[in-house]
Amino acid sequence: MGGSEARRPKAGRPPDRQAGRAVRQAALQLMREKGYAGVSIAAIAARAGVARQTLYNRWPTKADLVLDAVFEETGRNAPALPGGAPPEGQAGLEAFLLQVLGHLQQDGDPLRALIAAAQHDPVFRDALRARFVLPRERIVTDLLIRAQARGEIAAHRDPGLLSQLVHGIFWYRLLNGQELDAALAREIAAEIFGR
Amino acid sequence: MGGSEARRPKAGRPPDRQAGRAVRQAALQLMREKGYAGVSIAAIAARAGVARQTLYNRWPTKADLVLDAVFEETGRNAPALPGGAPPEGQAGLEAFLLQVLGHLQQDGDPLRALIAAAQHDPVFRDALRARFVLPRERIVTDLLIRAQARGEIAAHRDPGLLSQLVHGIFWYRLLNGQELDAALAREIAAEIFGR
DNA sequence: TTGATTATTGGACTGTGGTCCACTAATTGT
DNA sequence: ACAATTAGTGGACCACAGTCCAATAATCAA
Numbered sequence: 001m002g003g004s005e006a007r008r009p010k011a012g013r014p015p016d017r018q019a020g021r022a023v024r025q026a027a028l029q030l031m032r033e034k035g036y037a038g039v040s041i042a043a044i045a046a047r048a049g050v051a052r053q054t055l056y057n058r059w060p061t062k063a064d065l066v067l068d069a070v071f072e073e074t075g076r077n078a079p080a081l082p083g084g085a086p087p088e089g090q091a092g093l094e095a096f097l098l099q100v101l102g103h104l105q106q107d108g109d110p111l112r113a114l115i116a117a118a119q120h121d122p123v124f125r126d127a128l129r130a131r132f133v134l135p136r137e138r139i140v141t142d143l144l145i146r147a148q149a150r151g152e153i154a155a156h157r158d159p160g161l162l163s164q165l166v167h168g169i170f171w172y173r174l175l176n177g178q179e180l181d182a183a184l185a186r187e188i189a190a191e192i193f194g195r
Numbered sequence: 196m197g198g199s200e201a202r203r204p205k206a207g208r209p210p211d212r213q214a215g216r217a218v219r220q221a222a223l224q225l226m227r228e229k230g231y232a233g234v235s236i237a238a239i240a241a242r243a244g245v246a247r248q249t250l251y252n253r254w255p256t257k258a259d260l261v262l263d264a265v266f267e268e269t270g271r272n273a274p275a276l277p278g279g280a281p282p283e284g285q286a287g288l289e290a291f292l293l294q295v296l297g298h299l300q301q302d303g304d305p306l307r308a309l310i311a312a313a314q315h316d317p318v319f320r321d322a323l324r325a326r327f328v329l330p331r332e333r334i335v336t337d338l339l340i341r342a343q344a345r346g347e348i349a350a351h352r353d354p355g356l357l358s359q360l361v362h363g364i365f366w367y368r369l370l371n372g373q374e375l376d377a378a379l380a381r382e383i384a385a386e387i388f389g390r
Numbered sequence: 391t392t393g394a395t396t397a398t399t400g401g402a403c404t405g406t407g408g409t410c411c412a413c414t415a416a417t418t419g420t
Numbered sequence: 421a422c423a424a425t426t427a428g429t430g431g432a433c434c435a436c437a438g439t440c441c442a443a444t445a446a447t448c449a450a
Contacts, residue, residue, distance in 0.1 A: 012396025013446040019398085037315050040436060051399045053439095062437070112314045115370060119311035120232045122372065129371055157389070161364075161382055168363030169356075175310060175366065176324055177317065187356055194352070207426025208416035214428085235406060246429045248409095257407070 015058075022048040023055060027069035032106075036066065036113030063117030063124055070110050071131060086139065089147055090193035093166075096139060097185035100170065104180055112174060137163050144192070152193060162192055210253075217243040218250060222264035231261065231308030258312035258319045265305050266326060281334065284342055285388035288361075291334060292380035295365065299375055307369060332358050339387070347388060357387055 026047035030039040041062055045052040059065035087096045104111065114132075118125035144159035153159070166188055173180055221242035225234040236257055240247040254260035282291045299306065309327075313320035339354035348354070361383055368375055 010396095011394070011448045013398075015397060041438085042436075053400075054398055056438070057397070060438095116311035116314035119307045119370065125372055133371060157386065158382065161386060164367055165360045165364050165383075165386070168365070168367035169360045170363070171370065172359055172363035172366045175314065175370075176328060177320055187353065188360075191352065191356060191360070205426095206418045206424070208428075210427060236408085237406075248430080249428055251408070252427070255408095 016050075016054075019048065019050050019054060020058075021073075023050060023058075023065070024069040024073045027066055028073050031066060031069065031110050035109050039066075041065075061117070061121070061124070063114060063121070064127075066110060067114055067124075067128060067131075070107055070114070087143055089143075089150075089152060090189050092143055093140065093192065094185050094189035096143070097166070097170075097188060098182060100136070101180055101182065101185055104170075104174060108174060108180075115171070115175065133167075137167055140166055147193070166192060211245075211249075214243065214245050214249060215253075216268075218245060218253075218260070219264040219268045222261055223268050226261060226264065226305050230304060231312070234261075236260075256312075256316060256319060258309065258316060259322065261305065261312075262309055262319070262323060262326070265302065265309070282338055284338075284345075284347060285384050287338055288335065288387065289380050289384035291338070292361070292365075292383060293377060295331065296375055296377065296380060299365075299369060303369060303375075310366070310370065328362075332362055335361055342388070361387060 023044060027039070027044045030043055030047060041055055042052055044065070045055055055065060059068060087093065114128055118128045141159050141163040144153060144162050147153050148155065148157070148159060153162075169188065170180065172178075173184070218239060222234070222239045225238055225242065234257075236250055237247055239260070240250055250260060254263065282288065309323060313323045335358040336354050339348060339357050342348050343350065343352070343354060348357075364383065365375065367373075368379070
């Protein structure tokens with residue numbers, strides 16, 4: 001299976017182009033209106049003006065559909081700060097955490113549902129990890145590596161571990177229904193760089 | 196509503212004593228055999244030899260029932276170290292984390308399912324938090340407070356925040372399907388006390 | 391135009407969590 | 421004995437995720 005699958009001579013009815021966006025937008029809207037548990041596949045299909053089976057043709061489960069909707073339709077797969085340049089130092093970490101915070105304020109509920117869904121499906125869990133978790137973890141790790149190179153962080157500390165500590169507390173508080181506010185972001189950044 | 200509900204003169208048919216244990220044991224067995232998603236209320240009722248409605252009479256949801264089964268029937272509500280005295284210092288933290296590790300090695304799967312279920316039900320989430328999460332969080336917090344009093348941890352650092360960082364990374368790695376091994380426990384303890 | 395191919399559609403179907411209800415069984419107080 | 425009270429039982433019922441299937445629609449190649 002090298003590169004021989006170059007271009008199958010496309011045949012058959014093509015997928016409805018409109019449908020894709022319509023479904024994702026309907027899913028995202030309903031999600032924000034009623035939360036993950038309050039949305040049914042049937043409702044999404046109805047609002048998108050599409051047969052229910054079409055959703056199952058394209059997405060294996062409700063969780064996959066919502067994952068797609070949240071991350072394709074809101075363009076949040078690129079968690080980098082809009083500025084272009086990656087965040088730097090303690091202030092950069094704090095800024096990044098604040099941005100994640102904003103994301104969670106809007107889509108925390110869907111995200112919690114996705115994390116929950118991932119626990120029942122290893123394949124989906126890996127997809128979520130690849131598309132959402134790892135990119136964010138990487139940003140913080142890289143930030144800490146650069147900070148360490150500048151001597152802002154002791155050489156013996158492990159940036160990968162620190163990054164997971166940071167993301168971990170966000171998950172922990174999110175999944176436990178605790179508040180995630182700006183003060184927390186500041187305290188975390190201070191603790192990591194602090195003293 | 197002070198203390199006037201002293202002792203209602205018990206009337207009516209008493210709850211079946213056998214049923215309680217039978218149901219919890221059936222739930223736990225099936226849980227370990229087929230995992231959370233693979234177990235149905237009907238199956239638990241059948242194995243316990245009890246009407247399905249009886250389960251709903253006693254537990255509001257499947258998640259509550261399983262939570263009860265896991266934590267009542269296995270006696271894991273007491274997360275303290277068997278020694279009696281609470282763990283102390285960096286070594287104590289590492290020992291505590293190793294003990295949690297052992298727990299996760301046996302019941303990590305049900306626990307992941309419970310955390311997932313909690314995301315769909317705020318009431319259940321609070322119950323899980325009260326019976327499972329907070330006691331463990333507290334142990335580490337208290338350990339760190341005592342260590343701080345002995346000067347092992349800088350005075351300006353927040354033991355509550357540190358405790359959540361520690362538990363957070365455990366959740367993060369558990370829910371992401373990453374390994375939780377003794378080396379991690381050692382690195383975390385070193386990072387918290389370290390430098 | 392015809393055939394092959396693929397997508398969409400709508401409807402039937404299954405399994406599950408959860409609710410509702412009427413009936414029966416066991417207990418206490420009179 | 422009898423009423424009141426509470427628990428267990430069995431069955432009907434609903435909403436939803438997910439599957440299956442036959443019919444139809446749109447496209448490409450001949």
